[in-house]
Amino acid sequence: MRKGQHKKNLTDGECNNLVQHLLTRCTSSGKLPKGVAEDMGKLFDCTPTTVRRIWRRASVDLSGSKTICATVHQRKKGQSGRKRMYTDIPERIQAIPQSRRNCFRSIAYALNIPKSTLHVYFKRGVIAKYSSVLKPSLTESNKVCRLNWAIKHVTDIDRAKYFDPMNDTVHVDEKWFFITRLQKKIYGAPGEKIKQRSCKSKRHLLKVIFLSAVARPRWDQAKGEWFDGKIGTWHFTEVVPAQRRSCRRDAGTPAMKTVTVTRDTYKAMIIDNVIPAIRSKWPSDETKRVKIQQDNARPHVPPSDAAIVAACKAMGWDMEVVFQPPNSPDLNVLDLGFFRAIQTLQVEKHSSSIEDIVAATDAAWAAVSTTTLNKNFLTLQRCLQEVILDTGGNDYKIPHMKKDVLLARGRLPEMVSCERNAWRVGCAYLSRVDYAAHMEKLDREVQESMEMGVICTQIEALTIYNDTEVHDDIVAALGLVQLSE
Known part of the structure; x- marks a missing residue:
């Protein structure tokens, strides 16, 4: 070996092999006999000093303990090289x-x-990367309503606080399903040419709005099978004769067309589809007092609507429609992750028409696992706890509880425990605020929003006629001066 040339450092595997050889040569008290270090140095092409140093790091214990020796590995990584130029x-x-x-x-x-x-x-690892999600802005009244909603879902079981399993709740919500995504990630072989995707306008992609209803999956004792919780999904479409001829069909051929979601169409969907589906799929040996939870979108019907109340109370059932807190998509199972699971499967199938979108979405709805829906309900319970911890706010990340690992071990819980101290702090905060005043303010805002929805629906239904005589009469009646061209 030339002067100034150093031997190559032992690898982690060579260090472990050296310790194993030394264990076969050491005494019962863990000492190395004379000459063993020199022999091992020749075998592993290192100095006896290196052999002794590795032996001391192994900390061999032959007294019958669970760990005979410690792990020996290279300590050079992260401890060598020039110092960082920037430390701040x-x-x-x-x-x-x-x-x-x-x-x-x-x-x-x-x-x-x-x-x-x-x-x-x-x-x-000196710099970290974060993702910032745009969330709804909450007023003080929104936070009070969210906090009260979360605390109402806490129940006492064996002197402990748990969140309600929500076996009597049906979550209802709408979602647009598009023909494709604007940005799509595709994996391929190196050098492979990816097929170009194109459309006439990115702002006017084909899309269909669906209304979905889900409940908590559980065992149906009467039928002796699992109740999958998927009440149903329905699309707002209608089949009308095609007005023009195209390369796909002739004029007059029945074609599917989307329908604008208004108060009347939404009410008809709830009465004609959602409520009958709940009656037919709900476990027969469970309660018939079912809450249909919806958000505060403008087309949604109020719970006091006479037709909705009559449909909910018919045939011996005691259903009711309830509003979830405003600006709170994190309190609905469908928005938390179930719609995302459906969309992931829906975009995998190529669609070129409204009929294809409907078929792909229906297939994705049937393919989504019941386990996914059950895990979404557990995520909702964890979100309720975060809402309590944040005093009704939404400044939190959706918590993860390693549900797949718990499911594989057979330890996935039905209910998530609530921190008793957080529950007490939330109850104390609600006792200090004027809850009735906040709810009155929220009710007024929701009522104004629903009235605006009715006005918008009426404006959309207006038909514009180009009647010059009517125009002149209006101008004359109002006393307006018409500018000459």
């Missing part, structure tokens, strides 16, 4: 406004360091 990167980044931290280029410009250097620090 985290503090300097926090001083930059968050609106200017969208890319490495803008951060590097603000810090006055090369972009490549910044990327190296990112790979080392």
Whole structure:
């Protein structure tokens, strides 16, 4: 070996093999006999000093303990190389406004360091990447309503606080399903050419709105089978004769067309489809007092609507339609993740028409696992706890509880426990605020929004005629001066 040339360091595997050889040569007290270090040094091409140092790091214990020796591995990683040029990167980044931290280029410009250097620090873990999701803005009344909603779902079981399993609730919501996504990730072989996707307008993609209803999956004792919780999904469409001839069909051929969701169409969908589906699929040995939870969209019917109340009370049932707190999509199972699971399967099938979108969505609805729906209900219970911890706010990340791991071990719970201290703090906060005043304000806002929805529906139904005589009469009646061209 030439002067100044060093031997190659032992790898982790060689260090472990060295310790195993030494264990076969050591005494019963864990000591190395004379000459063993020299022999092992020749065998592994290292010095006896290196052999003794690795033996000391192994900390061999032959007294019958569970661990005979410690793990020996290289300690050079992270402890060698030149020192970092910038040691205050985290503090300097926090001083930059968050609106200017969208890319490495803008951060590097603000810090006055090369972009490549910044990327190296990112790979080392000095810089973290976060995703910012735009959430609904909440008023104080919204927060009070959300907090009260979450606390009402807490029940006492064996002197402990648990969230209601929601076996008597049906979640209802709408969602648009598009013909394709604007941005789509595709994996392929190196050098493979990906087929180009094109459309006439990105703002006017074919889409169909669906109304879906789900409940908590559970065992149906009367039928002796699992109740999958999927009440049903329905699309707002109608079949009308085609007005024009196209390359796909002749004029007059029946074609599917989307329908605008108004108060009347939504009410008809609830009365004619949702409520009968609940009656037919609901476990027969369970309660008939069912809550149909909906959000506060403008076309939605109020719970006091006479036709809705009559349909809910018919045939011996005691259903009721309830509004969830305003601006709270995180309190609905469909918005939390079930719609996303359906959309993931729906876009996998190629669609070129409204009929294809409907067929792909129906197939995705049938293919989604019942386990996915059950896990979404557990996620909802965790979100309720976060709402209590945030005093009705939505400044939290959707919590994860490793449901797949618990399911594989057979330990997936039916109900999530609620922190007793958080429950007490939430109840104390509600006792200090004027809950009735906040609810009156929210009711007034919801009522105004629903009235505006009725006005918008009436405006959409108006037919415009180009009648010059009527126009002149209106101008004369109002006393307006018509400008000459």
